[in-house]
Amino acid sequence: MAQFNITITEELLHGLFLSNGRDEAFSKLLEEIFNQVLLAQSSEQVGAEPYERTEERTAYRNGFRDRQMTTRVGTLTLRVPRHRNGKFSTELFARYQRSEQALILAMMEMVINGVSTRKVEAITQELCGKSFSKSTVSALCKQLDPMVHAFRTRPLESHYPFLIVDALYLKVREDHRVQSRGLLIAVGVNEAGYREIIGFQVANTETESSWGEFFASLKERGLKDVRLITSDNHKGLVNAVKRHFQGTTWQRCQTHFSRN
Structure with a gap:
């Protein structure tokens, strides 16, 4: 497993321990850590640090694209590297998608067990820092309809x-x-x-x-x-x-x- 060196600025640490908006400070910290991990993974796959000249280079960077990730402490904006002559790959979002799928299944189970969509909205706000609207929860539960129909018929x-x-x-x-x-x-x-x-x-x-x-x-x-x-x-x-x-x-x- 690759190891990465993460640099945390003094400003982030002050915000984490001294700010009243603790979730916002954690969000910025987590965002910085994930972005540094993505950058380190990019360097590992390219075979060179940014602007480094080396014979070990296997690809070239081609900027970044923004991608959002919803977490318990808020929505993070991550800068995902692009490679010019090769595809950048990371497990970070695959793991997030598995967690997100588990959350969706949990919401469906709550509704099936009688929890109202309004209460599910409040619960997701508490657990994730971002609520799923009643209409979104209802739409997710409708995905069960074809499976139930297939089982019944x-x-x-x-x-x-x-x-x-x-x-x-x-x-x-x-x-x-x-x-x-x-x-x-x-x-x-x-x-x-x-x-x-x-x-x-x-x-x-x-x-x-x-x-x-x-x-x-x-x-x-x-x-x-x-x-x-x-x-x-x-x-x-x-x-x-x-x-x-x-x-x-x-x-x-x-x-x-x-x-x-």
């Missing part, structure tokens, strides 16, 4: 002889109002005994019609030859099971039975 190629179905009620925000919605869930148990969520569907109410629509979609995707279905004793659910899985044994879930 994937062909069911495995054989699931046992099926567990249930409804989970969640609070969702629609039209600026928090409302209760049912999530119909089907868990398949394959021949090896492993459980797998094979489908889910949002329903306004838990009725025979909504369960029937859900079961029909599972069968269209390839669910067949189910030997045993376990669920609670909801009348609409049981009727839908009898209609869509004729000849399949139904058993009341003992967990629901003991709760009731």
